[in-house]
Structures are given as structure tokens and as C-alpha cells.
Amino acid sequence: MRTLLALLxxxxxxxxxxxxxxxxxxxxxxxxxxxxxxxxxxxxxxxxDPELALAMADRWVVRVVELAAPIVGVFTMSHAxxxxxxxGTAELVGSMPRWAxxxxxxxxxxxxxxxxxxxxxxxxxxxxVTGLEFSLDRPFLALPPAAFLAGVGxxxxxxxxxxxxxxxxxxxxxxxxxxxxxxxxxxxxxFQGGRPACCQAAGLDLCLNRLLLCAGAAxxxxxxxxxxxxxxL
Amino acid sequence: MNPRPERDGTVEVVIxxxxxxxxxxxxxxxxxxxxxxxxxxxxxxxxGAGKTTLMRLVAALERPTRGEITVNGMSVTRRPSGVRRxxxxxxxxxxxxxxxxxxxxxxxxxxxKGLDDPRRRRREIELLLEQVGLGRSVRSxxxxxxxxxxxxxxxxxxxxxxxxxxxxxxxxxxxxxxxxIRFRNLLAELGLSxxxxxxxxxxxxxxxxxxELALLIEGRVAFRGTPDALISRAVGKVWEVEVDPxxxxxxxxxxxxxSSRVASGGGLALRxxxxxxxxxxxxxxxxxxxxxxxxxxxxxxxxGK
Numbered sequence: 001m002r003t004l005l006a007l008l009x010x011x012x013x014x015x016x017x018x019x020x021x022x023x024x025x026x027x028x029x030x031x032x033x034x035x036x037x038x039x040x041x042x043x044x045x046x047x048x049d050p051e052l053a054l055a056m057a058d059r060w061v062v063r064v065v066e067l068a069a070p071i072v073g074v075f076t077m078s079h080a081x082x083x084x085x086x087x088g089t090a091e092l093v094g095s096m097p098r099w100a101x102x103x104x105x106x107x108x109x110x111x112x113x114x115x116x117x118x119x120x121x122x123x124x125x126x127x128x129v130t131g132l133e134f135s136l137d138r139p140f141l142a143l144p145p146a147a148f149l150a151g152v153g154x155x156x157x158x159x160x161x162x163x164x165x166x167x168x169x170x171x172x173x174x175x176x177x178x179x180x181x182x183x184x185x186x187x188x189x190x191f192q193g194g195r196p197a198c199c200q201a202a203g204l205d206l207c208l209n210r211l212l213l214c215a216g217a218a219x220x221x222x223x224x225x226x227x228x229x230x231x232x233l
Numbered sequence: 234m235n236p237r238p239e240r241d242g243t244v245e246v247v248i249x250x251x252x253x254x255x256x257x258x259x260x261x262x263x264x265x266x267x268x269x270x271x272x273x274x275x276x277x278x279x280x281g282a283g284k285t286t287l288m289r290l291v292a293a294l295e296r297p298t299r300g301e302i303t304v305n306g307m308s309v310t311r312r313p314s315g316v317r318r319x320x321x322x323x324x325x326x327x328x329x330x331x332x333x334x335x336x337x338x339x340x341x342x343x344x345x346k347g348l349d350d351p352r353r354r355r356r357e358i359e360l361l362l363e364q365v366g367l368g369r370s371v372r373s374x375x376x377x378x379x380x381x382x383x384x385x386x387x388x389x390x391x392x393x394x395x396x397x398x399x400x401x402x403x404x405x406x407x408x409x410x411x412x413x414i415r416f417r418n419l420l421a422e423l424g425l426s427x428x429x430x431x432x433x434x435x436x437x438x439x440x441x442x443x444x445e446l447a448l449l450i451e452g453r454v455a456f457r458g459t460p461d462a463l464i465s466r467a468v469g470k471v472w473e474v475e476v477d478p479x480x481x482x483x484x485x486x487x488x489x490x491x492s493s494r495v496a497s498g499g500g501l502a503l504r505x506x507x508x509x510x511x512x513x514x515x516x517x518x519x520x521x522x523x524x525x526x527x528x529x530x531x532x533x534x535x536x537g538k
Contacts, residue, residue, distance in 0.1 A: 006344055014330055084330075088324045096342070097314045
């Protein structure tokens with residue numbers, strides 16, 4: 001266990017770029033600004049109908065967090081497979097007795113932890129600054145789509161051996177789903193308010209959608225690990 | 234089968250009739266057989282001779298098309314992780330993660346090698362950093378290191394876990410003469426207690442540190458033996474001759490010129506390799522390992538005169 005934690009710490013150190021705190025801090029700032037802007041409408045409601053006021057705040061929190069978390073996830077994890085793409089480092093890692101696909105599994109785990117911490121930071125900071133005690137569970141429903149998109153970035157960068165391609169693919173999918181929710185993603189729609197008509201007709205609810213996204217993320221990470229271990233060594 | 238190192242800590246690498254053919258039909262190795270024991274073993278050959286391929290096969294990074302490689306009786310193909318446990322590997326184009334410090338990098342590699350005890354890891358890392366002369370740079374990021382410092386870090390990571398088998402591929406490429414000598418001496422010292430396979434095309438590296446060598450040419454073993462035995466193959470084939478500058482091309486057509494310098498008389502003093510006297514006035518000289526290497530390469534290429 002100690003060894004695994006030490007390895008995870010190293011993988012997190014390797015994955016860390018300034019894009020992670022910058023995106024998290026930027027998103028937190030946007031979240032606070034949005035809530036402050038909406039305050040004149042929300043604050044009077046706290047006196048008359050506090051539940052409705054909190055529901056409004058929740059809605060904004062969810063919207064901002066679920067837009068930001070995938071970006072944080074993509075920036076954190078999509079370069080996990082291209083960190084050691086040069087022949088020397090790839091050979092070095094390949095010559096180690098530890099199971100080669102484990103590198104990506106550990107990096108994905110470290111990246112997911114960093115992503116979760118970023119979301120915790122976003123929500124808690126917004127709660128602290130605005131003083132609104134909005135719920136904590138719904139913002140965390142943004143983690144499965146973030147992990148899924150990060151998985152898309154990871155698998156594309158493992159396949160093409162280019163961080164930029166992975167980043168572009170994942171961000172492209174994110175942008176498509178922002179513009180036309182569910183059009184490309186179908187049952188794997190990314191945003192809570194973006195349930196496409198086909199899913200509504202099939203009775204696919206948010207819970208099932210999040211489960212599918214989690215399974216999709218796990219599959220993509222496994223696929224990336226396999227691609228990584230077979231990269232011409 | 235004896236998967237553990239011998240009592241003296243060394244291992245034996247047996248390469249038995251190994252072929253490696255890449256997709257597209259490019260044959261990198263053809264029927265290579267070698268037996269490598271304790272000490273430093275040099276693998277010489279021109280670029281593209283198959284040295285790196287052979288290193289990668291021994292390091293279980295690739296599989297041979299035919300033949301077998303064993304390390305202490307353990308098949309590299311069937312038990313790659315068992316072989317990797319005995320192995321320290323310095324790849325040809327060694328790089329490390331630029332954002333890490335050498336201590337962090339070595340700790341990461343030590344964990345990948347399965348050194349789970351943190352105290353042992355820390356102790357080994359400190360010792361190795363001192364041994365390779367990076368003790369003062371432990372807080373600098375690897376991205377700020379010179380080529381020589383990176384190579385020293387490369388050998389440090391290869392030595393983590395005290396592996397009985399070290400494979401170093403072109404370790405002195407890009408190093409200045411001082412660094413190269415330092416690196417060579419370090420390897421020679423390490424070779425006293427383990428098996429080291431040094432792949433290089435720099436003849437001087439082998440000459441000064443290896444007790445045995447193999448010369449690979451176009452994927453085949455063209456020579457295997459001691460440096461002295463290789464030198465003796467070139468006796469009577471190395472000449473020094475003084476020519477006018479215009480005559481150098483004539484000599485080049487029949488002999489391989491190893492070196493040329495301006496002679497005191499104004500002409501060119503050439504050192505050439507070939508079985509026949511290049512011209513009247515040429516005198517035979519004692520061959521060096523470099524001359525012998527050239528002679529065998531020329532012979533194999535069918536150009537030896």
C-alpha cells in the first residue's frame with residue numbers, strides 16, 4: 001500500500017501542470033461571479049422561499065462545475081500516455097519488472113484524484129466566499145463526464161502518441177456537447193440538463209447516464225493502458 | 234533453471250542462433266550466438282549493424298524472430314519480468330522527466346524496479362548520487378542538466394537495486410572527452426562485480442574498458458574474442474605512407490584511410506588499412522584496435538584489399 005501511494009504521488013507529480021490549478025481557480029472565480037451576479041434575484045428569495053433560492057444556487061453551481069470539471073480532467077489526464085513517448089524513456093519504463101500497463105492505470109488514478117480535489121476546491125471555495133450552503137452531492141455528479149472526457153483524451157493521445165491530438169479530441173467532444181447536447185454523445189451525454197430526446201424516450205435517467213459514463217471512462221483507461229504497453233517496444 | 238545470480242553476483246547471458254526480422258523483411262540480426270559472463274563485454278559495430286536490436290532483445294523489450302536468449306537459464310521470451318529483475322538498462326537515447334529532480338526520478342525508478350523498502354531506497358539513492366557525482370545537484374531539475382549529467386543519472390538509475398546484469402547502449406555518445414573517460418572508468422569499476430554489456434561504435438570505449446568484445450556487421454557476428462585477438466587479425470594490414478596531396482585519391486581507391494595529417498615534408502602522411510602494400514615506401518605499423526576494427530569491417534564488406 002505504501003509503495004502504491006508513493007508511486008501515485010510520483011505519477012501525480014509527473015501529471016501536474018499549471019493548467020490544472022489555473023483551470024480550477026478560473027472556474028471557481030467564474031462560479032463565484034455567477035452566483036454574485038444572480039444574488040439580487042436569489043437573496044430576497046432566501047427570506048421568503050429559502051428552498052427555491054438554494055435550488056437556484058444549486059443550478060448555477062452544477063452548471064459551472066459540470067462545464068469546468070471536464071476541462072480540468074482533460075488537461076490533467078490527457079498527457080498521461082504521452083509523458084514518455086520518446087524512445088529512451090519508453091524503453092526505460094518498458095525495461096522495468098513492474099507490469100507496463102500499470103503505468104497508465106496509476107496515472108489515471110492519480111489524475112482522477114487531482115480532478116476530484118479540484119472539484120472539492122471549486123465547490124468549497126464558492127460556498128465559503130458566497131456564504132450559500134448549496135448542496136455538495138450534485139456538483140460531484142460532474143465527475144463521471146469529466147473522467148469520461150479525460151479517458152477520450154487519454155486514448156487518443158496513447159494511440160497517436162501526441163498530447164495535442166488527445167487534448168483536441170476531448171475538447172472537441174466537450175464543445176460539441178455544449179453546443180448540441182447529446183447529439184454526438186447520445187446516452188453518454190455530458191451535462192445534466194442535456195438529456196437528448198432519444199434518452200428521454202428510452203427512459204434513460206441521469207443515474208444510468210452517469211453509470212454509463214463511469215463504465216466508459218474505465219473502458220477507455222483500460223484501452224489506453226493496452227495501447228501504451230504495445231507501443232512498439 | 235537457475236533464475237538467481239551466481240554466488241559471485243554475476244549472471245550469464247546466452248544468445249543462441251538469434252534472428253530478428255522486422256515487418257517489411259528487414260533482417261536486423263542473423264544467426265547471432267554469444268555467451269557473455271562476468272566483466273565488461275563490448276559490442277562494437279557500425280551504425281545499423283544490429284547492436285541496439287540485440288540490446289533490446291536481451292532487455293526483453295522485443296522478441297527474437299528465431300533462436301533464444303537466456304539469462305542464467307531464464308528465457309527472455311518466456312519470463313521477461315524475471316529477466317528484468319536482474320537487469321539495469323541504460324537506453325541509447327536516455328532521457329528523464331525534466332520536471333523531476335534526480336532524487337525524485339531515482340525514487341520513481343526504484344519503485345518501478347520493485348524496491349519497496351523506503352529506507353533501503355533512500356540509502357541507495359543517496360549512495361548512487363554520490364557515486365556518479367550528482368550529489369551536489371540533487372535539488373536541481375533534470376531539465377537543467379548537461380548531457381554528461383544526464384548520462385550519469387542514466388547509469389545511476391540502471392544501478393538501482395544492484396542488478397547483476399547491466400546493459401548500456403551507446404553511453405558515451407555526446408559526452409566531452411573528460412566525461413567520457415570518467416564514465417568509462419566508472420563502468421570498468423562496476424564490471425568487476427557484474428556482467429556489463431556495452432554497445433558502442435566508439436572503439437576507444439571498448440579498448441579501454443572491455444576484456445572481451447564482439448563485432449557485429451550487418452546483423453552477423455564478424456568477430457568475437459579479446460581486443461588483443463582482434464588487433465592480431467590486423468597485423469600486416471596497417472601501413473603508413475607519405476604521399477603528395479594529389480595522390481591520396483589513388484591510395485583511397487585501393488585502401489581504407491584511417492587517418493591523414495600534413496607531414497613535415499609538405500605531403501600527406503596517411504595511415505591506411507589493406508592486405509597489400511599501398512605503394513612503394515609504405516611501412517607496416519603496429520595496428521590499434523581502431524585499425525583492426527576498420528580492417529574487419531572492410532573485410533566483411535568485401536572491400537578489404
